[in-house]
Amino acid sequence: MTSKVVVVGAGVVGTACAFHAASAGLDVTVVDRGAVGAGTTSRGEGNVLLSDKEPGPELALARLSRSLWEEAGEELGPHSIEFETKGGLVVANTTEGLTALREFALRQSTAGVRTEPVERVRDIEPHLAPGLPGGVHYPQDAQVQPVLAAAAMLRAAVARGARFHTGEIAAAVTGRGDRLTGVRTVVGDVLPADAVVNAAGTWGGEVGRRLGAPIEVLPRRGFVLVTEPLPRMIRHKVYSADYVANVASSDAGLETSCVVEGTRGGTILIGASRERVGFDTTMNPAVVARLAAQACRLFPFLRRIHLIRAYRGFRPYCPDHLPVVGPDPRAPGVIHACGHEGAGIGLAPATGALVTAHLLGRPWRGADPAAHTGLLPDRFFLSGGVPK
Amino acid sequence: MSDPADLIIVGAGPAGMAAAATALAGGLRVVLVDSGTAVGGQFWRHPPEHARSVIPTEDLHHGLREYHDLREALAAHAQKGQLDLRLHHHVWSAVRQDDVFVVHAVDRRKAPQEIAVVLRAPRLLVATGAYDRQLPFPGWDLPGVLTIGGLQALLKGGGVAAGSRVALGGTGPFLLPVAASLAARGVEVVTVCEAAHPRAWLRHPGPLLRNPGKWAEGAGYALTLVRHRIPVRPRTAIIRAEGGARVTSVRVASLAPDGSPRPGRERRIEVDAVGVGWGFVPQLDLLITLGCALTDSADGNAVVAADEGLRTTVPGLYAAGETCGVGGAALAVGEGRLAAESVLADSGAAPVLRGKRLAAVRSAVAAQRAFARALALAHPIPPAWSSWLTDETVVCRCEEVTAGVIGTARAEGACDHRQVKQLTRAGMGWCQGRMCGPAVHCLTDPKQAYRPAERLVATPVTLGALADLDT
Numbered sequence: 001m002t003s004k005v006v007v008v009g010a011g012v013v014g015t016a017c018a019f020h021a022a023s024a025g026l027d028v029t030v031v032d033r034g035a036v037g038a039g040t041t042s043r044g045e046g047n048v049l050l051s052d053k054e055p056g057p058e059l060a061l062a063r064l065s066r067s068l069w070e071e072a073g074e075e076l077g078p079h080s081i082e083f084e085t086k087g088g089l090v091v092a093n094t095t096e097g098l099t100a101l102r103e104f105a106l107r108q109s110t111a112g113v114r115t116e117p118v119e120r121v122r123d124i125e126p127h128l129a130p131g132l133p134g135g136v137h138y139p140q141d142a143q144v145q146p147v148l149a150a151a152a153m154l155r156a157a158v159a160r161g162a163r164f165h166t167g168e169i170a171a172a173v174t175g176r177g178d179r180l181t182g183v184r185t186v187v188g189d190v191l192p193a194d195a196v197v198n199a200a201g202t203w204g205g206e207v208g209r210r211l212g213a214p215i216e217v218l219p220r221r222g223f224v225l226v227t228e229p230l231p232r233m234i235r236h237k238v239y240s241a242d243y244v245a246n247v248a249s250s251d252a253g254l255e256t257s258c259v260v261e262g263t264r265g266g267t268i269l270i271g272a273s274r275e276r277v278g279f280d281t282t283m284n285p286a287v288v289a290r291l292a293a294q295a296c297r298l299f300p301f302l303r304r305i306h307l308i309r310a311y312r313g314f315r316p317y318c319p320d321h322l323p324v325v326g327p328d329p330r331a332p333g334v335i336h337a338c339g340h341e342g343a344g345i346g347l348a349p350a351t352g353a354l355v356t357a358h359l360l361g362r363p364w365r366g367a368d369p370a371a372h373t374g375l376l377p378d379r380f381f382l383s384g385g386v387p388k
Numbered sequence: 389m390s391d392p393a394d395l396i397i398v399g400a401g402p403a404g405m406a407a408a409a410t411a412l413a414g415g416l417r418v419v420l421v422d423s424g425t426a427v428g429g430q431f432w433r434h435p436p437e438h439a440r441s442v443i444p445t446e447d448l449h450h451g452l453r454e455y456h457d458l459r460e461a462l463a464a465h466a467q468k469g470q471l472d473l474r475l476h477h478h479v480w481s482a483v484r485q486d487d488v489f490v491v492h493a494v495d496r497r498k499a500p501q502e503i504a505v506v507l508r509a510p511r512l513l514v515a516t517g518a519y520d521r522q523l524p525f526p527g528w529d530l531p532g533v534l535t536i537g538g539l540q541a542l543l544k545g546g547g548v549a550a551g552s553r554v555a556l557g558g559t560g561p562f563l564l565p566v567a568a569s570l571a572a573r574g575v576e577v578v579t580v581c582e583a584a585h586p587r588a589w590l591r592h593p594g595p596l597l598r599n600p601g602k603w604a605e606g607a608g609y610a611l612t613l614v615r616h617r618i619p620v621r622p623r624t625a626i627i628r629a630e631g632g633a634r635v636t637s638v639r640v641a642s643l644a645p646d647g648s649p650r651p652g653r654e655r656r657i658e659v660d661a662v663g664v665g666w667g668f669v670p671q672l673d674l675l676i677t678l679g680c681a682l683t684d685s686a687d688g689n690a691v692v693a694a695d696e697g698l699r700t701t702v703p704g705l706y707a708a709g710e711t712c713g714v715g716g717a718a719l720a721v722g723e724g725r726l727a728a729e730s731v732l733a734d735s736g737a738a739p740v741l742r743g744k745r746l747a748a749v750r751s752a753v754a755a756q757r758a759f760a761r762a763l764a765l766a767h768p769i770p771p772a773w774s775s776w777l778t779d780e781t782v783v784c785r786c787e788e789v790t791a792g793v794i795g796t797a798r799a800e801g802a803c804d805h806r807q808v809k810q811l812t813r814a815g816m817g818w819c820q821g822r823m824c825g826p827a828v829h830c831l832t833d834p835k836q837a838y839r840p841a842e843r844l845v846a847t848p849v850t851l852g853a854l855a856d857l858d859t
Binding site for chain 2: 035036037038042147148151155164225227228229265267270281282283284285286288289290292293295296302303304305306307308309310311312
């Protein structure tokens with residue numbers, strides 16, 4: 001049983017860990033070198049998706065997370081995090097694609113996801129291109145505003161006694177028998193702790209190394225486009241069935257399959273390019289053009305709409321594209337909570353609850369460590385704590 | 389132009405025109421791109437070609453001989469095919485790929501149609517100028533309240549006066565030519581509120597003495613203002629605009645040394661238009677995205693770091709004029725020439741300016757830079773300007789975010805304009821924080837220079853034009 005926890009990272013995952021751990025009565029300090037939600041959290045679309053996940057450990061976490069977002073909305077105020085259950089609509093481009101999509105949806109529904117086959121997609125999204133053979137509606141897909149959500153969870157954690165410390169961590173501090181006693185920052189501050197949570201997102205690999213628990217977390221660059229504000233033209237998160245294949249892919253090159261959605265502010269978001277180019281921040285107009293072309297194929301009216309902004313971020317992924325959540329067997333007291341790739345916003349509350357359950361040594365808010373063993377860091381190690 | 393270009397210049401204002409003329413004289417093939425309908429930029433803005441004979445604007449301009457010389461030089465090279473002049477082209481992105489600059493623009497000559505255009509060259513010069521820096525105040529979003537740059541653009545570009553009884557306010561010498569231009573078109577300029585104290589200049593007399601031309605220019609404006617009986621009131625500011633459907637009056641306050649209004653020293657003046665300007669903000673969008681290092685300028689802006697030859701920290705990328713720090717048209721012309729000389733030297737071409745002429749341009753640029761610095765120090769943003777705001781004052785007009793909401797975000801720990809944007813949407817709308825960014829910055833982190841948010845898309849562009857790029 002732990003009492004003092006340091007959470008490294010004030011992104012959506014770190015603040016969710018702090019929110020749940022503080023709610024469980026633990027003494028929590030969140031440490032980040034920057035502002036709340038200023039990293040990858042501020043560079044995504046705010047997806048809370050079940051539709052893109054195949055049955056397995058990630059979908060199990062996502063289902064829990066979906067209900068915990070709903071609870072968080074009730075607790076923090078749905079407006080404070082802009083929680084919106086807009087639903088997802090996945091459309092197929094060809095009849096073969098539709099058959100594959102329906103089979104995929106069937107497997108998801110046996111895993112507990114609500115799916116509704118749609119024959120005429122324009123009945124629920126009138127501005128879609130004509131001639132699309134059909135799709136699947138996922139009513140549980142939702143949206144939050146990630147930075148507002150991270151800020152609200154941090155505020156709630158602080159209200160429950162948590163502290164926020166601005167700084168960059170340098171190393172773990174250990175006492176007798178290699179027992180963790182705290183973490184030291186680069187300026188020499190020591191934050192006492194008997195557990196430390198690595199919620200550093202894309203920088204989780206480096207933070208793990210500093211804590212003596214190296215894991216492989218790699219960046220995958222993604223661009224998101226934002227249009228001029230419009231009256232509501234698009235009601236769901238709409239994407240092509242190709243998206244699911246890309247999310248699960250490890251290819252090095254550029255992959256785009258756009259997700260198009262309207263937001264409360266009136267802008268339309270067009271997301272989800274994926275490139276493995278390290279931490280290269282260079283603008284890539286070809287990617288922007290590809291996303292624009294795909295969005296215009298789905299919604300032809302977009303051709304005359306202006307793009308006003310593009311932003312990019314680095315999604316953190318592990319080699320097997322699953323997040324790593326749980327204690328590191330090589331470094332007692334270190335718990336990883338990173339590598340969520342493009343699903344970090346959606347998976348944040350369940351990750352926070354699962355980390356809290358590991359800290360408490362018992363289930364917490366529906367998160368039972370025994371039910372999520374597929375996410376443990378152990379999977380990366382053969383024996384004796386040596387990375388594969 | 390079938391041969392590949394040696395140099396792309398973005399911006400055909402004084403800096404871009406001068407740079408193009410020099411590079412062309414040195415034998416380079418140049419593409420000159422500008423969003424406007426004619427060369428000249430903001431400073432030498434003119435009515436469209438077809439309207440020039442009926443809208444006289446010559447008397448509103450300065451340095452027109454230079455403008456005509458440059459314009460003729462450009463026209464001659466365009467005729468020969470050595471200059472590819474792309475007007476009505478809006479650049480939305482510039483990237484460096486394998487030592488080549490790729491400039492993405494949309495051609496809007498047949499607007500609303502937009503055609504994607506891709507330009508390539510081994511060297512790129514960005515001379516995108518600057519725009520008015522605005523500080524919000526109650527009523528600044530009323531119709532009839534403009535920037536002083538906007539008032540001047542209406543006069544120079546279309547012979548239009550925005551009102552008949554106009555109050556001007558803010559800080560800096562640009563207030564004077566705008567007042568003179570309005571007066572020349574029969575507008576009654578009821579007051580010019582200059583927030584700075586004239587004595588501030590005495591702290592940096594050197595640059596003033598070394599720039600006798602500027603001194604004479606200032607004296608010329610002073611004479612015009614006296615002739616038209618325009619009162620210039622130092623240490624005052626327009627702190628409120630009032631009206632219904634449009635502005636009908638302003639409140640002018642006498643300022644304490646920190647810039648807060650002196651109690652009981654307010655006057656109400658009836659007007660039908662207002663112009664406000666607090667200096668300028670350099671247009672850095674393309675340069676920041678290209679990865680240039682920035683440096684702090686005396687006026688509170690971050691500007692592009694460039695060496696004496698106007699080379700940025702990115703190889704093959706040059707900048708000239710206001711992007712290197714706001715300093716006016718004469719400085720921009722000199723920097724344009726020096727930047728082009730660097731391009732020539734770096735391309736292995738012979739120089740155009742040599743010996744004494746080159747030395748003269750260099751020393752003029754150095755003197756004008758020093759003058760610009762002294763000017764910035766003498767005309768700071770008043771530290772207590774935010775005391776004019778109420779909680780209800782809209783700061784971000786696109787997303788209608790008030791000063792009160794921004795104050796709450798600050799109280800919750802937002803420590804810079806980016807974080808305020810994430811929490812409040814200030815700066816997320818149509819203008820992407822170009823208008824409110826400096827003000828939000830001044831409200832959150834006034835001790836640091838203003839570094840604009842990174843804008844990967846430098847100007848709005850239709851998704852259709854982008855989609856056509858994807859083959």
